[in-house]
Amino acid sequence: MMRFGIAFKLGCLMALFGMLPTGLAGYYIYSSSREMLLHAAERDLLTSVQVLGRNLHGSLRTISLDAAVLTNGPQVHELGQIKDPGELSHAQDDLAQVFRAMLLAHPDYMQIRLISATNHGLELVRQDRDGPSIVRVEGDDLQEKGHYAYVFETLRLAPGEVRISPIVINHEQGAHSGLGKPTLHVSTPVADETGKVFALLVINVDLDQLFSQLQSDLPKEYQVYLSNRWGDLLIHPDHRRTFGFDQGRRLFLQDEFPEVARLLTETGPSNLISRSVEQGQQDRLVAAFVRLSHNDASEPFVVLGLGQPQSHVLAQASRAGTNIAQIALLFSALALLAAFIASRALIRPLRSMTDAVELFSRERKISVLPPRDDELGVLAHRFHAMKHEILSQLDDLTCSRAAFEHLARHDPLTELPNRRLCFERLEQALVSARESGKKMALLFVDLDHFKEMNDQYGHRFGDLVLQAVAKLLTSASDNADCVARLGGDEFVIFFSDVTDPQKIVTLLEKLHQCFQLPLFIDGHRVQIHASMGVSLFPRDGDDIGALIQHADHAMYKAKSAGRNRYSYDVLEEE
Known part of the structure; x- marks a missing residue:
């Protein structure tokens, strides 16, 4: 052996x-x-x-600001004052050109309309996107829209308020490229000089185009999901599953990702991570979801998600x-x-x-x-x-x-702190000022005639102007605690410890003098002016909203006085 x-x-x-x-x-x-x-x-x-949710909020705020800009434009207010039909037609033509420019600047806008508050909601001015073209609808083709919720609900709002509708499929006939597409309506009432609402302005937004822009910087394997507060699918990688309720059937996000049901209750978490259950083990999806709320929206909240195949991970x-x-x-x-x-x-x-x-x-x-x-x-x-x-x-x-x-x-154009970071720093400074009894000063800077300059030289030139102004404000305000861009051509500068308010006046005079000097931008010699307003803590308010509002009112006071100046009445009282 x-x-x-x-x-x-x-x-x-x-x-x-x-x-x-x-x-x-x-x-x-x-x-x-x-x-x-x-x-x-x-x-x-x-x-x-x-980040995508914050960008979506930012896009909705931009759309709301665009609506406010159009509402406050001279062409709209001119319509509220005209009684002569001949002059009315000329004013409508001017406003239609403004709408056309806005549609050209924003490919995600499908339609902009000014709708009368009377005559059953008759459209006064209307521009539609039809493929690559912008089409004006006029005459007998203008329609009555008074029976739509985005009309009669908006007319209940006060001037300056903005309504963002729920996301729906556009079934309005004559909407050109918007017909049959997911859309939302951003609308705001328009008042005349007496404060009486005589019309409303409506911007139709192409949801697919909006999300294509937001998704452009994400990895290509990422898949976007969006549902309303009940979980009905509004955006899904498989378009056949979206807007089932519009076709007499209900398809829910929580059927594919069961844990999403917790987000559909306002007492649940605001974000979570989930894995799909319909695919096999190798084909399952890994996804993250957040619940997004918006103060101006008719929809209490929506659920936004991003997913990718587990096999790719x-x-x-x-x-x-x-x-x-x-x-x-x-x-x-x-x-x-x-x-x-x-x-x-x-x-x-x-x-x-x-x-x-x-x-x-x-x-x-x-x-x-x-x-x-x-x-x-x-x-x-x-x-x-x-x-x-x-x-x-x-x-x-x-x-x-x-x-x-x-x-x-941060603002990607100027590299300055954006609204969110500015408000965070301002809130921290307010907490410190309340405890120590220090005074604070907030300067609100708004460029004069910036839109006209943008229209004359183009958006690229406007971006260069904003970058130059950002450098000017930063260099001239070297002792400031924060120089930030709130959006558009609006900037904010604040000081957390103001022992002598007269120094703020000196800074205002310095900034005003800087804005009197011409700038050479992209081969052009341009003159940039600005209107500025100031608010003081604690005299003008005890929170961010009050200080911003007071400084904004002071800035508008400077604009009303002829622009290219600053308002500091409160500082003089000091």
Whole structure:
């Protein structure tokens, strides 16, 4: 009977122990990598959808501001004062040109209309987008819209308020490119000089075009989801599943992602991460959702989500798993051969590598293994390179989140703090001022005739002007706590510790003098003027809204006095 010697037994035992730790370590790294990648992808999705939600809010605010700008324009107010039919037609032509310019500037706008508050909501001025063309609808083609909710509900609002409708499919005949598309209506009442509402202005927004613009900077594998407060699908990668309620059937987001049901209750969380249930294990989707509310919207809230295939997230883990399996097989063969020669020498480096893998899995630390020229050295090098790759990917994800956060808090054109960051800093300064009893000053700067300059030289030139003004304000206000751009041609400067209000007056005079000097921009010699207003804490208000409102009123007082000046009545009282 043949007996196996101890060398063979030890070799088999060492081979077994060589394969087992390697297999376990590889499986542990592979499993850890899968979960790590999934969690990192989920966090990245959540960050991205929050940024997308903030961008959507910003787009809606921009649309509301556009509606307010059109409402406050001289062409609209002129219509409210004209009694002569001949002059009315000329004023309508001027307003139609303004609407056309706005449609050309915003490809996501499908239609802009001025609708009478009388005559059953008869359209007074209307411009439609028809493919690449802008078409004016006039004469007998103008329609009565008084029975639509966006008309009679808007007429209940006070002048200056904006209504954002729920998202629906546009079934209004004669809407050209907007017919049959998902849309929302942004509308606001128009009042004459006596404050009486005589009309309303309505902007129809192409939801598909709006989200195409918002989604342009996202990775192509990201899929966008949007539902109303009941979970009805409004945007979905499969367009056949959207707006089911408009076709007599209900298709819900929570059927595909059950955890979304928690977002549909206002007492639930404002964001969550979910995985789909309809696909197979390999085809499941990883998604993040947020609940978005808007004060001006008729819809209490909507649910916005971003998802991507789980297989795409785990593709790197699969490649790592293949490499780990290959390394494990190679190591097993080497272990079997080396066990009969030097089992003791073989056990020590295997243990070192196992400890290094476990240390990395537990604490993400990369330990340095002793250099070797044999196969074990190659194996150690492969593990070392793989760990560096994983850490590098984690660093990249961290940088991406930081970039998203910077984008959400700064104006991309001027690199100044945006409204959100400005208000955060202002709120912190207010808390400190309330505790210490210090005075604060807030300057509101609005460029004069900026829209005319934009129309004359183009939006690219307007962007250069805004960048030049941002540099001017920053350099001239070197002691300011914050110089920010609120949007459009509006800027804010605030000082958290004002011991002498006369210094603010001196700064206003300095800024005014700077705005009297011509600027050379893109080969043009232009004269930029600005109107400025000031508010003081605590005299003019105890919160951000009151201070902004007072400074805004002071700025408009300067505009009413002839523009290119500043208003500081409150400072003189000091």
